[in-house]
Amino acid sequence: MSFKRFLALFYTRNKEFMRDRSSLSWNILMPVLIVAGFSFAFSGDIGKKFKVAVANTTNATELAKQFIQLKHIEFYSIDSSEAEINRSITKVQRHQVDMLLDAAKQRYWINTESPNGYLVEKILLGTKQNEFKKQTVTGNQIRYIDWVVPGILSMNMMFSALFGVGFVIVRYRKNGMLKRLKATPITAFEYLSAQIASRIILILLVTAFVFYGTNYFVNFVMNGSHLILFLVFALGALSMISLGLIIAARITSEETAGGLLNLFSWPMMFFSGVWFSLEGAAPVMQNIAEIFPLTHVTTAARAVMIDGAELIDISYHLMILFIQSIVFLFLGSWFFKWE
Amino acid sequence: MAASILQINNLVKHYPSVKAVNGIDITLDKGICFGLLGPNGAGKTTTIEILEGINHPTSGEIFYKGERLGNQFRNEAGIMFQSTALQDFITVRETLEMFSQFYPQQADLNKLILRCNLTEYLDQDNRELSGGQRQRLLLAIALVNDPDIIFLDEPTTGLDPQARRNFWDLINDIKAEGKTIVLTTHYMDEAYMLCDEIAIMDHGKIIAQGTPKSLLEETFNDVILQLPKADLAGYDLTSLMTHNKSTHIEITTCDVNSVISDLIKNNVSLSQLQIRARTLDDLFLELTGKELRA
Numbered sequence: 001m002s003f004k005r006f007l008a009l010f011y012t013r014n015k016e017f018m019r020d021r022s023s024l025s026w027n028i029l030m031p032v033l034i035v036a037g038f039s040f041a042f043s044g045d046i047g048k049k050f051k052v053a054v055a056n057t058t059n060a061t062e063l064a065k066q067f068i069q070l071k072h073i074e075f076y077s078i079d080s081s082e083a084e085i086n087r088s089i090t091k092v093q094r095h096q097v098d099m100l101l102d103a104a105k106q107r108y109w110i111n112t113e114s115p116n117g118y119l120v121e122k123i124l125l126g127t128k129q130n131e132f133k134k135q136t137v138t139g140n141q142i143r144y145i146d147w148v149v150p151g152i153l154s155m156n157m158m159f160s161a162l163f164g165v166g167f168v169i170v171r172y173r174k175n176g177m178l179k180r181l182k183a184t185p186i187t188a189f190e191y192l193s194a195q196i197a198s199r200i201i202l203i204l205l206v207t208a209f210v211f212y213g214t215n216y217f218v219n220f221v222m223n224g225s226h227l228i229l230f231l232v233f234a235l236g237a238l239s240m241i242s243l244g245l246i247i248a249a250r251i252t253s254e255e256t257a258g259g260l261l262n263l264f265s266w267p268m269m270f271f272s273g274v275w276f277s278l279e280g281a282a283p284v285m286q287n288i289a290e291i292f293p294l295t296h297v298t299t300a301a302r303a304v305m306i307d308g309a310e311l312i313d314i315s316y317h318l319m320i321l322f323i324q325s326i327v328f329l330f331l332g333s334w335f336f337k338w339e
Numbered sequence: 340m341a342a343s344i345l346q347i348n349n350l351v352k353h354y355p356s357v358k359a360v361n362g363i364d365i366t367l368d369k370g371i372c373f374g375l376l377g378p379n380g381a382g383k384t385t386t387i388e389i390l391e392g393i394n395h396p397t398s399g400e401i402f403y404k405g406e407r408l409g410n411q412f413r414n415e416a417g418i419m420f421q422s423t424a425l426q427d428f429i430t431v432r433e434t435l436e437m438f439s440q441f442y443p444q445q446a447d448l449n450k451l452i453l454r455c456n457l458t459e460y461l462d463q464d465n466r467e468l469s470g471g472q473r474q475r476l477l478l479a480i481a482l483v484n485d486p487d488i489i490f491l492d493e494p495t496t497g498l499d500p501q502a503r504r505n506f507w508d509l510i511n512d513i514k515a516e517g518k519t520i521v522l523t524t525h526y527m528d529e530a531y532m533l534c535d536e537i538a539i540m541d542h543g544k545i546i547a548q549g550t551p552k553s554l555l556e557e558t559f560n561d562v563i564l565q566l567p568k569a570d571l572a573g574y575d576l577t578s579l580m581t582h583n584k585s586t587h588i589e590i591t592t593c594d595v596n597s598v599i600s601d602l603i604k605n606n607v608s609l610s611q612l613q614i615r616a617r618t619l620d621d622l623f624l625e626l627t628g629k630e631l632r633a
Binding site: 004005013015016020179183184186339 | 391392393410413414416418420422423424425426427428429433436437438440441442443480
């Protein structure tokens with residue numbers, strides 16, 4: 001490994017990216033536009049769908065069963081453990097869930113500041129007055145925009161990582177640039193590590209720019225440490241760039257590469273919890289989502305930004321991202337061909 | 340006798356459907372310009388890619404300065420592919436600086452820029468270069484490590500006559516420094532002008548090798564007389580070896596005096612007579628045939 005050769009490639013790749021104004025603008029503008037669009041869309045009084053978390057569904061009393069069978073309310077079961085109930089209480093505090101119901105003990109939690117909570121309570125009590133014991137919590141509302149921003153930042157990072165490295169490598173393989181580099185003392189490891197380092201730094205700079213730029217307009221919730229969030233995004237970027245390397249390892253057609261990159265990125269975009277919560281989704285879908293690096297970046301970033309999670313709280317996601325990075329990097333380097 | 344810089348022994352490269360290189364031996368002396376010629380599909384690109392170290396032979400041995408191809412070769416070889424894309428949004432100067440950083444030994448970039456006439460384009464984006472400027476940049480890239488051996492793969496393809504001659508001057512300058520050059524080209528005049536030694540390949544084998552002059556002398560002992568068709572009207576050509584061209588007729592003969600005497604005797608006008616010696620074009624066609632190759 002020659003550091004001099006690594007730096008030469010690294011600097012040149014950075015210059016190339018920074019001078020490609022259209023690509024750079026798109027990388028920065030797209031997430032800002034998405035956030036602005038959602039902010040506008042959810043600024044009105046729309047989306048009044050009630051969401052109720054239900055513990056002890058299997059042991060539900062007759063009265064609770066009657067309530068759970070009501071239409072136009074989204075009920076989802078949770079584990080009856082104390083930890084899970086506490087997590088759901090936090091969601092009630094955040095206005096992410098309108099009510100938590102213990103179907104066996106006929107207890108419920110609502111946020112006294114939540115209009116939806118108030119309405120669901122009325123519906124519940126309409127089932128039969130005074131049979132349910134009221135518990136109250138308080139807390140500031142987490143708007144949808146607060147919830148979706150970590151996902152959008154992660155998703156933008158994913159596209160930049162997959163297409164910014166994978167697609168570029170395929171393009172350079174196709175037009176012979178990689179063949180020219182192969183004829184120099186450059187090693188595949190030096191070339192790939194320079195591409196990865198360059199892209200990680202650029203992704204983090206762009207993400208930071210988008211983060212602060214979006215926050216200026218939307219003023220989203222950020223309860224955690226910026227440093228931990230930085231770590232989440234750095235590891236996430238490494239993982240997804242490495243995934244791009246596997247896709248780009250041997251392909252010589254930009255069309256095939258584009259198709260494959262879309263094949264990976266679109267399911268991740270929809271099933272990694274970027275736009276909607278996977279809670280209440282089919283277990284199969286939840287298990288599949290666990291495979292995607294984007295799921296772990298989004299979940300960890302959301303935990304840091306909304307819940308103020310510490311390193312230990314998101315260590316599972318960081319560990320998965322780290323393992324995925326190592327595996328993807330190994331496979332990408334193993335399969336890599338200059339021509 | 341000059342020292343050998345590159346030694347190729349029984350080089351073979353077989354693909355599943357084709358035997359691209361079928362056992363060739365070449366010894367290159369230091370400081371010569373060696374031309375590898377052949378029709379399309381003859382195996383010369385595969386051969387040169389193996390020599391450049393970017394393709395692997397099925398069997399055979401290659402020695403550079405007595406050692407198998409390795410890091411020393413990569414550090415001391417300069418390579419110019421026929422077509423190479425360069426990074427977008429990067430200037431000529433930045434491209435040269437990047438490539439020079441890849442090597443432990445570096446040529447003086449300022450001198451290189453002057454030699455390759457790149458001064459005016461240093462801050463120009465690679466994408467904005469003309470064909471000739473681009474070829475000069477690719478040559479400069481091949482020279483950034485002050486190489487001992489330089490591979491030039493069809494370096495003047497697509498260039499106009501001025502740019503080609505300009506390029507020949509550059510190559511002659513490099514030759515004058517005692518560097519070894521391996522050149523592939525489809526232009527026989529280029530090979531004749533630049534090469535000290537040529538090898539003609541066909542069907543994966545070398546079918547002729549030597550200096551251009553010696554190969555021509557070995558193959559041909561005749562000359563060609565050219566006369567307009569109109570001047571030869573009524574003249575009996577049946578006893579002569581002729582080629583009918585669009586506007587003129589070529590007479591191939593070993594006895595020029597006898598043919599001219601006969602033409603004069605038959606009142607054929609010789610005012611537009613042209614006599615030419617055999618060229619590498621003739622040699623190439625003689626050895627590889629005239630059928631169209633893919």
